[in-house]
Amino acid sequence: MRSARSRALRGLLVGAALVGVLPTLGAHADPAQDLKQFREYFKKKFPTVRFHNYASGFYALPGMDDYRSQWEAFNEFPPYEIGLDAGRREWETPFKNGKTYASCFVNGGKNIAQHYPYWHEATRQVRTAEMDLIDCVKHNGEERAFTTADLSKDTRARVQLANLTAAFYELSQGQRVEIDLSAPGAVAAYEEGKRFWWSRRGQLNFSCANCHMDLAGKNLGGNQPLSAALGHPVGWPAYRTVWGQLETIHQRYATCNSQVRAKPLKQGSATYNNLQLYETYLSSGLPLSAPSVRN
Numbered sequence: 001m002r003s004a005r006s007r008a009l010r011g012l013l014v015g016a017a018l019v020g021v022l023p024t025l026g027a028h029a030d031p032a033q034d035l036k037q038f039r040e041y042f043k044k045k046f047p048t049v050r051f052h053n054y055a056s057g058f059y060a061l062p063g064m065d066d067y068r069s070q071w072e073a074f075n076e077f078p079p080y081e082i083g084l085d086a087g088r089r090e091w092e093t094p095f096k097n098g099k100t101y102a103s104c105f106v107n108g109g110k111n112i113a114q115h116y117p118y119w120h121e122a123t124r125q126v127r128t129a130e131m132d133l134i135d136c137v138k139h140n141g142e143e144r145a146f147t148t149a150d151l152s153k154d155t156r157a158r159v160q161l162a163n164l165t166a167a168f169y170e171l172s173q174g175q176r177v178e179i180d181l182s183a184p185g186a187v188a189a190y191e192e193g194k195r196f197w198w199s200r201r202g203q204l205n206f207s208c209a210n211c212h213m214d215l216a217g218k219n220l221g222g223n224q225p226l227s228a229a230l231g232h233p234v235g236w237p238a239y240r241t242v243w244g245q246l247e248t249i250h251q252r253y254a255t256c257n258s259q260v261r262a263k264p265l266k267q268g269s270a271t272y273n274n275l276q277l278y279e280t281y282l283s284s285g286l287p288l289s290a291p292s293v294r295n
């Protein structure tokens with residue numbers, strides 16, 4: 001099965017025109033220019049797909065009608081409801097001091113997720129919603145499985161965090177992604193994410209761009225359509241039908257790394273945070289749709 005898929009991958013790549021944009025999206029830090037080129041790339045590749053529809057993942061791409069109707073049927077009774085309900089309960093239940101998660105966030109956590117992940121100047125790092133939620137528990141003097149566990153290994157703890165993060169993102173549904181890269185540190189982190197995105201890795205020697213730009217809209221190994229990178233982060237945390245639970249976007253990244261037989265990085269690692277900053281900036285202007293259902 002695995003080798004059939006990797007043969008299919010090699011076959012697809014041989015037939016595909018390889019990354020025409022790589023040289024132009026090259027070394028220089030000019031996020032606004034990158035964004036323009038990135039949008040133009042997909043506009044040219046899929047002229048019939050309207051910009052805001054990229055928020056629906058690969059279901060928006062040409063030739064995906066069957067997958068799309070299946071997906072729409074799923075959305076009538078979304079399979080993530082149980083996880084999302086658990087997340088909402090966690091969000092609403094007061095800590096022992098009487099405060100709730102809302103107390104840790106500007107505007108009680110409403111309509112702010114479109115600015116995540118963000119550059120935090122005081123600690124000079126990119127911060128994700130997951131990090132702020134974890135710190136909120138700690139600042140209120142409490143502990144949860146997800147505040148102490150190794151989230152790469154402890155699936156239960158990670159899913160608890162994904163459920164809570166889904167409840168947090170739900171409060172900002174429809175808000176359009178807007179990432180602040182005005183600090184030099186933010187641009188440096190963006191550059192790191194960009195480098196990771198474009199680097200080939202693993203036994204298959206694939207970059208993120210090989211699958212999610214060159215091969216976007218193609219069907220990998222027969223039954224796995226590939227999404228366009230445009231819109232990537234806006235539906236996460238997401239419920240993949242094969243996983244049967246809500247998951248963090250870093251779990252998706254880890255799976256994509258494993259798929260090319262590269263070693264996945266740790267949940268919450270600075271490299272994944274920077275990658276998430278890069279991907280999210282490139283989805284600027286798209287509406288948040290998390291949580292969502294994905295194949």
Ligand code: HEC
Nearest residue numbers: 057058206207208211224225226227232252256259260294
């Ligand atoms: C071998 C091909 C392959 C490579 C390389 C790959 N991915 Fe993926 N990726 C997939 C598949 C398959 C899926 C599931 C279908 C889809 O949404 O594209 C996926 C899904 C995703 C999604 C979820 C998209 C959505 O709409 O929900 C994100 C985000 C993502 N990949 C990011 C990355 C990043 C970042 C990299 C580089 C570290 C990467 N991928 C490398 C195959 C790949």
